[in-house]
Amino acid sequence: MDKFQYNEQTHELFVKRETEYQPYPGGLGKYYHDRLIQISTEDETSIAQIDAATGTTQTFKELLDASKKLAQYMRSVGIKPGDNIAMCSYNHINSEVVIVAALFVGAVMSSTDPMLSLEDSKHLLNMVKPKLLFVSDGSEELIEACVDAIELKAKIISVSLNSHNEYDTIEEILEKTTIEEDFEPFLVDDLNTVCSILFSSGTTGLPKGICLTHNYIFSSLSIYPTVILNWVILNYATFYWVSCVFNLQMSIQMGCARLLVRQFKKETHWSICSKYNVAYTFLSNTIFMEAAKYLPDLSELPSLKQVVVGGGLVPEKYLTTYYEKFPSIYVGYVYALTESGLVASYQAGDKFGSNGKPVPNNLTIKIVDPNTEENLPLTQTGEIRVKQAHQMAGYFKMDSKDAWDAQGFLKTGDLGYLDNDYNLFIVDRIKEMFKYRSWHIVPAKIENVLSSHPDVLYAIVIGKPTYNEDENHAMAIVCLHEKAHASAAELEAFVNQRMDNLNQIRAGVKIIDRHEIEFTPTGKINRRSLKSKFIS
Incomplete structure (x- = not known):
């Protein structure tokens, strides 16, 4: 049976798995x-x-022993299954130990990122x-x-050797702890139990906690083999990002060594890949574009087999x-959501410029007119919606029913279409937020600051595409109160003095008259109209 099954009546595409999903009894910790x-x-020496x-290495045996010791410590200080544990860390050997140990005791793991603002970090940890709390x-x-x-x-516990x-x-905890001979990880009865809470920006300005289950993580990567490849894999993301969670699963599932680099530098990425014989590297779209400026000859990367880009x-x-530059290397392009996992992946032979075809993971995908909720046929653009057995379990401590439609399809917030060969094309975002260097920028945050200026009547922030690694720059469209005289430069400075670096206005402020603003039938400012008008 063809893995692609398209229903001409419902306009839904079902993509069948080649092998049935087999969960692992006991959960991820087991x-x-x-x-x-x-x-x-x-192989006791396997890295x-x-x-x-530093060049420091850790074997799988050392990772196992360290994780057991830290899990014993967690239990000794009263951590029980279902308790929340959090981490804010750059990539470090002990970061993975924290994640594995948390799974060993059945705790629920969350991670913030050192680059987040104080306000966002407070919100997430308070959530x-x-x-x-590991730092x-x-x-x-x-x-x-x-x-x-x-x-x-x-x-608070430091993952680093030294703490200020x-x-x-x-390191001190591991040094003082002896592994119990009868150590056993916590066994999960229900694989739909939440094991991790990742975070995603909300359209209101406050990030949401995305609850991921054992089934979600198992299912997302079960389409890949369980073999020992002895690859070295590189991904710059911290555990704040779902790609790093998948990277850990891939490492243990396929016996790959994770190369830890604290920060991406475009001048050194490929030399690091060469030095450490990297076979697989996952890059965010912004890093992928920056690294393109420094591509070496393929002969300098004899171990490289795959370059995958997402985000x-x-x-x-x-x-x-x-x-x-890399004709013999697999260069893949994936479309994924933290709420749903992998949706589509570009493979050789797929339509160039697309995000590839939907993944064979018993996934159903449809394109919907977001205004009428009508399913659209192939080649027509609408909201991409997806359904598979194992998606997120909802948003933490939030009513999540609006995340799915009446048929149980997850609303992605992305506009796109499927062509006649089932290639998926992403066109735009429905949601107001946009991305700057892979970070979600929520217009409401910047608009709230702009609106606090006494001269501002309306403030609308949109993303202006840069078509480079920045992705989008924030642009403000402002309508002033009658007889107000604030200049564009004054308003730009007003915002940038009050916002963190990620949320700076970089594409300027455009001051317009009241009559230039269009409103929707529900009385909201028509952002898409403004974006079309002011961004050519």
Whole structure:
């Protein structure tokens, strides 16, 4: 039977799995425990992690032992299954130990990112209220400010060797702990139990907690084999991003070594890949575009097999550069959502310029007119909606019913279409937020600051495409009160003095008359009309 099954009446495309999904009894903690033992038994020297800054390595056996010790410590301080644990860390060998140990005890793991603003960090930590909070150097001051502001009663532990404060460190905990002979990971009865809460920006300006289950993570990567490849894989994302969660699953599932690099630098990315014999690298779309400027000859990357890009749209010129420079390397383009996992993946032979075809994971995809809720036929543009057995379990402590339509399809908020060969094309966003260098920018945050200026009547912020690694720059369209005289430069400075670096206005302020603003039938400002008018 063809894996693509298109229903001409409902205009829904079902993409069938080639093999049935087989969950692992006991959950991710049990799976990681058993898999780490299996890899270590086959080769005790097999490398799990490499720190590019120091050259330090950790074997799968060492990862297993460290995770067991930290899990025992967690239990000793009262962490129980279902308790929340959080981390704010740059990539570090001990970051993975925290994740695996949390799964061993059945705790629910969340991660913020050191690059987040104080306000967002406070909101996220106040949302999950973790009992343990792991930090790395470079994030300690941010976390301390959050803890003080929200009066969080969490024990702070440093993942780094040295802490500027009097925190316990993971290294000290591991040194003092002996592995119990009868250690066993917590067994999950229901694989639809939440094991992780990741965060996504909301259209109101406040991030939401996305609840992921054991089934979600197993199912998302079960289309890949369980083999030992001895690859070195590189992904710059921290555990704040779902790509890093998948990277960890891939590492343990396929026996790959994770190369840890604290920060992407376009001048050194490919030399690092060469030095450490990287076989697979996952890059955000912004990093992918920056790295395109420094592509070496293929002969300098003898181990490279796959370059995968995700996180947003990539102009064709960048893809063409990679294809021409790396003709024998798989260069893939994926479309995924934290709420749903992998949706589409570009493969050789797919339509150039598309996001590829929907993945064979018993996934159903349809294109819907967001105004009428009518399913649209092939080649027509509407909202992309997806349904599969294992998606997010909802938003943490929020009413999540609006995330799905009446038929149980997840609303992606993305506009696109399927062509006659079932290639998926992403066209635009329905949601107001846009991306700057892979970070979601929520217009409401900037608009709230602009609206606090006494001269401003209306403030609308949109993303102006840059067609480079920045993706979009924030542009403000402003209508002033009658007889007000604020200049565009004054309003731009007013915002930028009050916002963090990610939320700066970079495409300027456009002051318009009241009559130039169009409203929807419900009385809301028609953002799409303004975007069409002021962005050519």
